[in-house]
Amino acid sequence: MLTGRLSAHGATERVPALLDQVAREETPEAWEELWDRLCLHGETVSPASFTALPRLASLAPASAQALELASAIVRGTMQHRDGEALLAGCPDAIAQLRELVDRQLRTSPADYNRIFGDLLALEGQYHWSAALGDFTDDFYTVSCPRCGAEVTIAIGDYGNYSAIRDWDLGDIERRALLPTPAEELRDLGHWMHATAVRDEQHRLAEGIRHVFGRAECPTCASVFSIADAYTSANLPSAPAAS
Numbered sequence: 001m002l003t004g005r006l007s008a009h010g011a012t013e014r015v016p017a018l019l020d021q022v023a024r025e026e027t028p029e030a031w032e033e034l035w036d037r038l039c040l041h042g043e044t045v046s047p048a049s050f051t052a053l054p055r056l057a058s059l060a061p062a063s064a065q066a067l068e069l070a071s072a073i074v075r076g077t078m079q080h081r082d083g084e085a086l087l088a089g090c091p092d093a094i095a096q097l098r099e100l101v102d103r104q105l106r107t108s109p110a111d112y113n114r115i116f117g118d119l120l121a122l123e124g125q126y127h128w129s130a131a132l133g134d135f136t137d138d139f140y141t142v143s144c145p146r147c148g149a150e151v152t153i154a155i156g157d158y159g160n161y162s163a164i165r166d167w168d169l170g171d172i173e174r175r176a177l178l179p180t181p182a183e184e185l186r187d188l189g190h191w192m193h194a195t196a197v198r199d200e201q202h203r204l205a206e207g208i209r210h211v212f213g214r215a216e217c218p219t220c221a222s223v224f225s226i227a228d229a230y231t232s233a234n235l236p237s238a239p240a241a242s
């Protein structure tokens with residue numbers, strides 16, 4: 001652990017020089033080194049990562065690499081105990097990145113869902129950023145708010161259902177999900193759905209209607225909001241160590 005901390009400290013000393021370097025000339029080696037030092041394995045962030053955000057944001061209009069790295073750092077905000085406070089220190093960079101990512105989404109890029117996740121993180125929706133898949137075969141585990149049963153939610157090609165997951169029998173006691181009609185979506189669900197529809201991402205839009213819809217608990221038959229149950233189980237501040 002100690003060596004890890006020392007090397008992490010030493011690792012960030014070169015960041016300003018590396019940023020100068022990619023500003024002059026982008027090389028794969030320099031970007032690779034920046035990723036290693038600012039967002040190792042795409043998730044490990046440090047105070048130096050947030051310090052680099054304004055510079056990355058200024059490079060981002062002309063550099064897809066800078067935009068991707070900056071977005072990955074923002075996604076990693078909850079990985080660092082001071083992440084939110086550090087992020088709050090650079091609102092201009094966040095606003096700039098949000099606009100660039102939104103503009104990128106309007107072009108319907110091939111990796112739309114990843115970039116949509118970047119936008120969610122830039123909006124402060126970290127757990128949705130981490131949770132949303134591509135709705136080809138997504139599974140969520142939530143607790144029934146009434147009886148506490150562990151309920152598996154499936155959204156995708158295998159079907160849209162709530163079920164009890166049995167290790168031997170698979171998903172049993174399936175109940176069809178109750179997606180929310182688009183015009184009844186509110187707040188975050190409304191915004192996410194409208195963004196996906198705007199960009200003609202129909203599978204994503206349908207998935208969002210289901211995630212922000214309701215499910216029936218196979219155990220007690222109560223009907224509950226999937227998003228609320230998921231959020232209460234995954235709110236970043238809720239289960240922190242005490």
Ligand SMILES: [Zn+2]
Nearest residue numbers: 144147217220
């Ligand atoms: Zn229940």
